[in-house]
Amino acid sequence: MLPEKHIGVCLLTTTPAKEMIDLAVLADQKGLDGFWIAEGYHYFRNLGEPSSSTSLAAAMAMVTSRITIGLGIVPPYTRHPGLLAMECHTTSRLSDGRFIMGLGAAKAAALHMGWTEKTMRAAPTIRESIGLVRELLDGRPVDYHGEIYKLDAPATPDKQLGQVPIAIGATGPLMIKLGGEIADIVLLPTFTSPGFVTLARELIAQGAAKSQRSADTIPVGGTLPFSVAEDEASARAAIRRLTVVYVANKVQNIKNDTLLKAAGVDEDEVKKIAACVKNEGPDSAAKMLSDDLMDKVAIAGTPTQVTDRLLEFADAGLRWPLLYGVLGPDRREAIKLIAERVRPAFMAN
Known part of the structure; x- marks a missing residue:
């Protein structure tokens, strides 16, 4: 049974590997959930x-004792479901x-690796991938010939094999509904706002109805660009560069403007920033980022300020916030602030 609330930190794997592992140990010691x-x-x-995220997850499993280790996310285009099942089994066993x-x-990464809008077929690909992973983790014989994947495997003699919770990272309506239908957790994207959470929960409920389960049993999370420090200005300065990189990513990734509209974002403003990232680089684009836009797409400030923002998300139904990105001007201090000041207030409300 997954908990109703969960606060995790989430870092991109462009963070140096040893730093990632050291931070995971600190988060584990300080009592963060994930x-x-x-x-x-x-x-x-x-x-x-x-x-590689799966290599990092396995390494973290060996040096932590209580914290949940999550992948948020990997695409099915870089790993066959057979490999995903092996990675699930390995990391779950290493982490108990x-x-x-x-x-x-x-999507943005897949397009850079040669996939196209037509060949990606995200929803059917992820549906097949998750189905195959679960079949393999059941240990039964598999003889699968689907539209996307093929796989055959005998039954396993391993009696310790077991299922692993699977989250779907979703932006568009088809993927959000799919999450409600088959996922254990639905993770909403960066740029998520409380308004978008409300829209997404309606779609999750539609998907859940297909599999005859209650949407209330499906935790909703999201990767929320985040920076905390005792000094508000320092927290905001720390996240400016990453924010514009993700502005550029989302402009490429989003087909319609539902996500932007729900956040109250001016589409022309983000397109100009995305063009600047492409032509002049993120440092130049960071100078174009207004305080108003930052507040719509990121959470940055003092422990009290960021907690208030997180509670707005919780009220809308997002109770698994994954605090994403720089975390703060000093990541170690940020993790301590989250554990000691932010998490207790979030969990108490």
């Missing part, structure tokens, strides 16, 4: 050289059952 890993591909190289697999389209 440490989530967002796999960054070479598309994000301007933020740092990317590492503390692992959550997160799958999503990661």
Whole structure:
């Protein structure tokens, strides 16, 4: 049974690998609920050289004792379901059952690896991928010939094999409904606002109805760009560069403007920032980021300020916030602030 509330931190794998593991140990010691890993591909190289999320998850499993380790997210285009099932089994066993697999389209990265809008077929691909992973983790014989994947495997003699919770990272209506239908957790994207959470929960309920389950049993989370410090100005300055990189990513990734409209974002403003990121780089684009836009797409400020924002999301139904990105001007201090000041207030309300 998954908990009703969960606060995790989530870092892109362009963060140096040893730093990621050290931060996971600190988060584990300080009492955070989850440490989530967002796999960054070479598309994000301007933020740092990317590492493998599953390798990092396995390493974290060996040096932590209580914290949940989640992938938020990996796409099905880089890993066959057979490989995903092996990675689920391995990391779950190494962590004594503390692992959550997160799958999503990661559309911008997929487009940079040669996939097209037509060939991606995100919803059917993820549906088949999750179905195959679960079949393999059941240990039964598999003889699968689907539209996307093929796989055959005998039954396993391993009596310790077991299911792993699977999250779907979803932006568009088809994927959000699919999450409600088959996922254990639905993770909403960066740029998520309380208004978008309300819209998404309606779609999750529609998907849940297809599988005859209650949407209230499906935790809703999201990767929320986040920065906290005792000094508000320092917290806001720390997240400016990452915010514009994700503005550019979302402009490429989003087909319709529902996500932007729900956040009250001016589409022309974000398109200009995205063009600047492409032509001049994120440092130049960061100078174009207004305080108003930052407040619509990121959570930055003092512990009290960020807690108030997180409670707005909780009121809308997002109770698994994954605090994403820089975390603060000093990541170690930010994790301590989240654990000591933000999490207790969030959990109490």
